[in-house]
Amino acid sequence: MLNDADDDFLSRLDLPDAAFRETTEAYLKEPRGRYHGKGRVIAPGSTDEVSRLLRACHEAAVPVVPYSGGTGLVSGQIMESGAKPVILSLERMSEVRALHLTENVLVADAGCILADVQKAAADVDRLFPLSLASEGSARIGGLLGTNAGGVNVLRYGNARAQVLGLEAVLADGTVWNGLGRLRKDNTGYDLKDLLIGSEGTLGIITGASLRLMPRPAVEGAAIFAVHSPQAALDLLALVQGQVAEGVSAFELMHRQGLDFLAESGPEVRTPFAEQPDWMVLIDLGLPAGLSPDEALETLFEAAVEADLAYDGVIARSEAQRQEFWTMRETIPEGNRRTGSISSHDVSIPLSSIPHFIEEGRRRIAKLGDMRINCFGHLGDGNLHYNVFPGPGRKREEYANQQSEVKRTIHDLVHEMEGSISAEHGIGRAKVEDLARYADPTKLSMMRAIKQALDPQGILNPGVILET
Structure with a gap:
C-alpha cells in the first residue's frame, strides 16, 4: 500500500x-x-x-x-x-553535458528544454530534428518518456530514433549508466528502448546521448490546396518520388482549424483569400546546389496535371516559410480556445486514412450537431481527429456524450488496425482505452516488466496500466 x-x-x-x-x-x-x-x-x-x-x-x-x-x-x-x-x-537538471562533434552526438540532462538542445546543435552547425509546438517548454526527459513525435517524423523518425543511450534511475534508487554513443550494440535487450515511451513507470530518465544530423543546406515550404484527403495521400507519393529524403514534413490541414482561429484567435496570416477545404504544408530540406523553390514549382505543376492540387503558395523567404509553420502550429491553440468535446491522437495505416476520415465524419454526424477538425502528420499516418460543439454551442452541453464520441472514434481506429495513441502516450487519460483495445498478451508482458522493475508500484502509479 x-x-x-x-x-x-x-x-x-x-x-x-x-x-x-x-x-x-x-x-x-x-x-x-x-x-x-x-x-x-x-x-x-x-x-x-x-x-x-x-x-x-x-x-x-x-x-x-x-x-x-x-x-x-x-x-x-x-x-x-x-x-x-x-x-x-527535472527543472534543475538542465545542462548540456557534452558535445562530440566528430560523432554527431550531444549528451544532455533530462531537464534540458528542447529548444535549448536545438540551439546547442545549431550553434555547432548541426540539427537536432525533434520539433513540435511545445518545444519552448517541453523537456528532454518527458519527450523521451512519451516517445514524442512532432512534425519531422517523416524524415527523421520520432524521439526514439534520436537516442543512442540513456542514463536512468530505477524505482529503488539504482542508477543505470547506459549513456553509450554507439550506433551498433547487440549486447542483449535494448533497455533504452524499453524506457523510452514508458512514461516514467519503469524508471526516471536523467540523461540522454542524442543523435545530431547535418543541417539541410537550403530549406523551403509551400502550401497546396488539394481536392481531398485521397488527393493529399497521392500527392505525398508524388513528392517522395521526386525529392525522396528531401521531404522533412508533410502536414494535412482542414479549413475548420483556420475557421476556429478566425472565430477565437490567435490571429494568424493565412496564404489563401478563400480557405480551401483541404491543404497540405510541404517542407523541404535539400543539399547545396538544389533549389527548393524550383523543386516546389515542379511539384505543383505535376500535382495540378495529376488533378491532385488546384492552388498553392510557395514561401519566397524564410520569414514566409515561418509564417506557414506558425499557422500550422497555432491550430491546436485555436482548438483549445474553442473547446473540444473529445480529442483523439491516432495513427492509421496510410492507405486507410481517406476512408477513416470520411467514415469518422459519417459516424459522428449520427451523434448530433458537431464539428470536426482533422489535421496532422499525414506523412507518418498520425492524425489529430478532434470533435467540437456545433456553431454557437459549448462543450459543456455535450458532457454526457464525450465518452460516446471517444468510443466511436477509437472503435473505428481499432477496426482499421490503427493506434489510439500515436504520439501523446497513454498517461492516465487513456488507460481504459488501452485495456480495451490492446492485445491481451501485450498487456500481460507489460505488467510483467512493470512488476520486475517497480514491484511496489511507486513510479507514476495509474499511468499506462490499470492499478
Missing part, C-alpha cells in the same frame, strides 16, 4: 534546500485544464540526488510522479487520486 509524502517523510530526505520547490498550481494542472493533481514538488539537481530521492520513496512506499515540462496532454504528469505523491521535477 502506498503512503503519503507527508512532512515527516520530506524532512528526512538527504537533499539540499534548493531541491524543495514551492508547489504552485503550475505543477498541479495540465494544458487542457481537465485534470487537477496533488503532491509535493522536489527538484533534484543531479542524478545522485534523484537516486537518493527514489531510494527514500522506495523504502517508504511513497509514489513518485515525474514532471518534465508539464506539456503532456494525457495526464501523465497529474495524479488526482490515491496517496499524495512526490512530484519529481
Whole structure:
C-alpha cells in the first residue's frame, strides 16, 4: 500500500534546500485544464540526488510522479487520486553535458528544454530534428518518456530514433549508466528502448546521448490546396518520388482549424483569400546546389496535371516559410480556445486514412450537431481527429456524450488496425482505452516488466496500466 509524502517523510530526505520547490498550481494542472493533481514538488539537481530521492520513496512506499515540462496532454504528469505523491521535477537538471562533434552526438540532462538542445546543435552547425509546438517548454526527459513525435517524423523518425543511450534511475534508487554513443550494440535487450515511451513507470530518465544530423543546406515550404484527403495521400507519393529524403514534413490541414482561429484567435496570416477545404504544408530540406523553390514549382505543376492540387503558395523567404509553420502550429491553440468535446491522437495505416476520415465524419454526424477538425502528420499516418460543439454551442452541453464520441472514434481506429495513441502516450487519460483495445498478451508482458522493475508500484502509479 502506498503512503503519503507527508512532512515527516520530506524532512528526512538527504537533499539540499534548493531541491524543495514551492508547489504552485503550475505543477498541479495540465494544458487542457481537465485534470487537477496533488503532491509535493522536489527538484533534484543531479542524478545522485534523484537516486537518493527514489531510494527514500522506495523504502517508504511513497509514489513518485515525474514532471518534465508539464506539456503532456494525457495526464501523465497529474495524479488526482490515491496517496499524495512526490512530484519529481527535472527543472534543475538542465545542462548540456557534452558535445562530440566528430560523432554527431550531444549528451544532455533530462531537464534540458528542447529548444535549448536545438540551439546547442545549431550553434555547432548541426540539427537536432525533434520539433513540435511545445518545444519552448517541453523537456528532454518527458519527450523521451512519451516517445514524442512532432512534425519531422517523416524524415527523421520520432524521439526514439534520436537516442543512442540513456542514463536512468530505477524505482529503488539504482542508477543505470547506459549513456553509450554507439550506433551498433547487440549486447542483449535494448533497455533504452524499453524506457523510452514508458512514461516514467519503469524508471526516471536523467540523461540522454542524442543523435545530431547535418543541417539541410537550403530549406523551403509551400502550401497546396488539394481536392481531398485521397488527393493529399497521392500527392505525398508524388513528392517522395521526386525529392525522396528531401521531404522533412508533410502536414494535412482542414479549413475548420483556420475557421476556429478566425472565430477565437490567435490571429494568424493565412496564404489563401478563400480557405480551401483541404491543404497540405510541404517542407523541404535539400543539399547545396538544389533549389527548393524550383523543386516546389515542379511539384505543383505535376500535382495540378495529376488533378491532385488546384492552388498553392510557395514561401519566397524564410520569414514566409515561418509564417506557414506558425499557422500550422497555432491550430491546436485555436482548438483549445474553442473547446473540444473529445480529442483523439491516432495513427492509421496510410492507405486507410481517406476512408477513416470520411467514415469518422459519417459516424459522428449520427451523434448530433458537431464539428470536426482533422489535421496532422499525414506523412507518418498520425492524425489529430478532434470533435467540437456545433456553431454557437459549448462543450459543456455535450458532457454526457464525450465518452460516446471517444468510443466511436477509437472503435473505428481499432477496426482499421490503427493506434489510439500515436504520439501523446497513454498517461492516465487513456488507460481504459488501452485495456480495451490492446492485445491481451501485450498487456500481460507489460505488467510483467512493470512488476520486475517497480514491484511496489511507486513510479507514476495509474499511468499506462490499470492499478
